[in-house]
Amino acid sequence: MTIRLKKGFSAVFCSLAVAVACAGSFTVQAADAAKAGPLKIGASFQEINNPYFVTMKDALQDATGSIGATLLVTDARHDVSKQISDIEDMLQKGIDILIINPTDSVGVQSAVKQVHDKGVVVVAVDAQANGPLDSFVGSKNYDAGVQACEYLAKSIGGKGDVGILDGIAVVPILERVRGCKDALAKHPDIKIVSIQNGKQERDQALTVTENMLQAQPNLKGLFSVNDNGSLGALAAIESSGMDVKLTSVDGAPEAVKEIQKPNSKFIATSAQYPRDQVRLALGLALAKKWGSQVPATIPVDILLVDQAKAKTFTW
Structure with a gap:
């Protein structure tokens, strides 16, 4: 059912x-x-x-x-x-x-x-x-990962370096990451270059994303396993001045508000x-x-x- x-x-x-x-x-x-x-x-x-x-x-x-x-x-x-x-x-x-x-x-x-x-x-x-x-x-957490990362792949033209902002090891998070990887695997010109644990927390995700952006100067896309972490990631992306597209999961009000902004780097979330x-x-x-x-x-x-x-x- x-x-x-x-x-x-x-x-x-x-x-x-x-x-x-x-x-x-x-x-x-x-x-x-x-x-x-x-x-x-x-x-x-x-x-x-x-x-x-x-x-x-x-x-x-x-x-x-x-x-x-x-x-x-x-x-x-x-x-x-x-x-x-x-x-x-x-x-x-x-x-x-x-x-x-x-x-x-x-x-x-x-x-x-x-x-x-x-x-x-x-x-x-x-x-x-x-x-x-x-x-x-x-x-349907696997579907959430698939949808968010298919959208991310399309937004970066089907090619480029992508990172994943992971979280705690519970089934929903594992399934979102699995779905994302499966979606990106359909695009041979996309490479997952970094998977880091932001622990689904804004402050932690901010720090982790800052480090990822420094280590991966050619990053084009980032998938976050939840919106709370994605908001920290967004702050890091905006501060860096890099053109990195961001997708996530949850549909949180603050995330939805950010997505609405013109030219936002936060482009979509798989809403629950x-x-x-x-x-x-x-x-x-x-x-x-x-x-x-x-x-x-x-x-x-x-x-x-x-x-x-x-x-x-x-x-």
Whole structure:
């Protein structure tokens, strides 16, 4: 099942419509759950200092509030040990559902198993997590890398040196890079001359890109695995005075604003839908909690946002 989402879905509709679509008959289970008191939902994010995850968190707060549930939110700060500890703490507080956005897909496996063994519904969002998940909702990250780098290749005339600004080793990032490499490999006159880790952070990406530009004076294009890092990369490109085209992934408001500027070096981003992803994750978790069978995976389409589309695109 692939989800194509349109702007304007309310939190309740997007969550519960999926639950109803996935469910058989759970009216009795839902009624019994309501009698037992408000659901307690835990959400563990890899970070919440990034606009993408802030948007996701805010959408989840709206959605859980609209159904009268209690929400506990934690920020792993890209520390898998902290994320495991946060989840253990939420289990002690008696959560019924866990929405997990892992900072390390493999490293959180023990925590996922603990949650499962406690009978708590666990759904991963945005990044896949190892272990006995009930479901996973995430963007088509491979497609995001392909689209962004096909657009980049076209913009530089199908030839020249290109760099990749990598990130942390979670499945979405790995898939974006794989998609980018596959897209660029179709152009024999394009050469990937540098792959550096900007850690998806603006300051880190700025420094890494500055070093890349100094080492690669013939660079024509750069792909960043996320918009937060791309904004640091853009600052480095602009300061250098070099003509380097930049593409990315996310669709963050600040990135979209930069893409709209005349003659911007930032030419496109493969946009995701963070609000809809987390609403779908909640809908699936509710359906499972109320006794339904749910899909193991829900892939969500992405949209390439260039200067023309940036005029109307929002999360």
